[in-house]
Amino acid sequence: MSDTCDILFTRGTVVTMDDERRILQDAAVAVLGNRIAAVGPTEELAHWRAARVIDCRGHAIIPGLIDSHNHLFQVAGRGLGDGMALWQWLGEFMLPLAANISSAEAVAAVRAGAMEALSCGTTTIIDNHYAPADTATTLAVAAALRDMGLRGAVARGMFGPFTDVARDNGLDAALFLHDTADEIASMRECLEHWRDDRIAIWPSPINIIYNDQELVRQSVALAAEFGVKWQTHCSEARVDPEIYERAYGARPFAWMEREGLLDQNATFAHAIWLDDAEVEIAGRRRCGIAHNPMSNEYLASGAMRLKDLRTAGATIGIGADGAAGHCMDLFQIMKQVIYVQRLALLDPIASNAWDAFELATREGARLAGVDAGQLAVGKLADIAVVSLDTPAQVPCFDLICNLVYSGSGRDVTHTMVDGRIVYENQRLQCVDGDEIKQQALDACRQLIRRLKIPVRGDGGPQASTT
Numbered sequence: 001m002s003d004t005c006d007i008l009f010t011r012g013t014v015v016t017m018d019d020e021r022r023i024l025q026d027a028a029v030a031v032l033g034n035r036i037a038a039v040g041p042t043e044e045l046a047h048w049r050a051a052r053v054i055d056c057r058g059h060a061i062i063p064g065l066i067d068s069h070n071h072l073f074q075v076a077g078r079g080l081g082d083g084m085a086l087w088q089w090l091g092e093f094m095l096p097l098a099a100n101i102s103s104a105e106a107v108a109a110v111r112a113g114a115m116e117a118l119s120c121g122t123t124t125i126i127d128n129h130y131a132p133a134d135t136a137t138t139l140a141v142a143a144a145l146r147d148m149g150l151r152g153a154v155a156r157g158m159f160g161p162f163t164d165v166a167r168d169n170g171l172d173a174a175l176f177l178h179d180t181a182d183e184i185a186s187m188r189e190c191l192e193h194w195r196d197d198r199i200a201i202w203p204s205p206i207n208i209i210y211n212d213q214e215l216v217r218q219s220v221a222l223a224a225e226f227g228v229k230w231q232t233h234c235s236e237a238r239v240d241p242e243i244y245e246r247a248y249g250a251r252p253f254a255w256m257e258r259e260g261l262l263d264q265n266a267t268f269a270h271a272i273w274l275d276d277a278e279v280e281i282a283g284r285r286r287c288g289i290a291h292n293p294m295s296n297e298y299l300a301s302g303a304m305r306l307k308d309l310r311t312a313g314a315t316i317g318i319g320a321d322g323a324a325g326h327c328m329d330l331f332q333i334m335k336q337v338i339y340v341q342r343l344a345l346l347d348p349i350a351s352n353a354w355d356a357f358e359l360a361t362r363e364g365a366r367l368a369g370v371d372a373g374q375l376a377v378g379k380l381a382d383i384a385v386v387s388l389d390t391p392a393q394v395p396c397f398d399l400i401c402n403l404v405y406s407g408s409g410r411d412v413t414h415t416m417v418d419g420r421i422v423y424e425n426q427r428l429q430c431v432d433g434d435e436i437k438q439q440a441l442d443a444c445r446q447l448i449r450r451l452k453i454p455v456r457g458d459g460g461p462q463a464s465t466t
């Protein structure tokens with residue numbers, strides 16, 4: 001008996017993340033079209049005939065990683081804006097950058113960020129894109145992610161009208177350009193014009209704290225009408241729920257619950273400063289929460305109540321969160337998931353490597369609404385192959401601990417999305433990586449010069465070319 005498939009990964013250690021969480025030594029994964037056709041010991045799959053066989057000896061074969069919250073355009077500010085807490089960072093650095101970045105510069109930065117993510121084994125990204133967020137740029141960002149071979153969504157960030165909260169907390173009016181009706185009309189235009197199997201578009205009122213409440217209501221209604229999820233930032237800074245309560249008489253989750261806005265299609269970036277009642281609401285409504293530990297550490301925002309939220313029933317993913325995370329490598333971010341919890345709770349068993357791996361794969365896939373995150377028959381073929389033949393992986397007694405604590409996106413040799421190899425041995429397969437790098441470099445230098453942001457150095461091998 002023989003079966004045929006398109007690509008057969010063989011002789012690797014397969015981390016299935018299936019219902020039994022099996023880890024199979026000397027095992028294989030068969031891919032037919034965009035789905036996984038078989039998983040099992042190499043010997044058992046010996047009868048499979050494949051158009052291409054990839055020998056994975058000395059490698060782990062894992063589900064592609066899911067980035068639940070990013071702002072890829074913020075790659076333009078990589079390394080800048082250091083040493084500020086959230087509101088100051090937004091007011092003095094990121095929002096001025098966002099208000100001035102051109103469409104072409106944003107797309108160039110998005111492509112560079114996506115390239116880094118793919119090279120680190122990320123297969124799905126929810127890219128919360130808010131600058132510029134006109135219809136044409138939103139669709140161009142979605143097209144860029146599609147053309148690079150990624151899966152995910154562009155969550156189109158909307159500022160809407162300039163609220164009292166935004167003004168009172170020092171945010172620049174420059175991004176709050178449209179009233180709610182215009183903002184929602186543009187959002188509808190994006191949703192109506194975009195059709196793609198891998199990349200979706202979601203509405204994203206940018207931040208529950210400083211968005212107009214009506215913009216939030218209408219965004220959620222629009223998401224329901226088009227059958228997509230939605231995303232917003234919520235309670236990232238410690239002061240956020242108090243600011244909100246002062247302005248509107250209720251904490252954010254209490255207000256959203258009262259308005260009937262919460263279900264599994266509601267996804268939140270951060271949600272750090274929730275009280276017990278809000279944790280209960282987020283869990284009962286099965287909300288998705290994108291946890292961004294690297295960003296939370298960088299901006300000194302705080303430690304999310306990871307265990308409480310998961311116990312309550314919320315779905316948690318992990319995210320890089322753009323320039324506040326400073327790195328698209330989810331291996332680094334998985335590690336920080338654990339360290340933040342242990343340090344915040346002074347408890348060495350507050351979180352562990354399996355938790356972090358689960359969030360980056362199965363649970364993140366649930367948050368993103370994609371049928372991936374595990375290597376099991378019938379699932380989408382989103383796969384990463386990771387070298388175990390590196391100095392940091394010797395010895396390997398516990399693979400999940402090694403991957404999470406000692407692994408790095410730089411160890412990824414193959415990234416497959418939707419049954420297609422999109423990154424292999426340091427080269428993107430769908431697009432020209434060198435061109436992406438050069439365009440991003442040129443665009444980012446131009447932007448930072450125009451903004452007159454002081455830079456201490458502008459080195460690197462290509463520095464002399466511009």
Ligand SMILES: [Zn+2]
Binds near residue numbers: 070128233
């Ligand atoms: Zn964010």
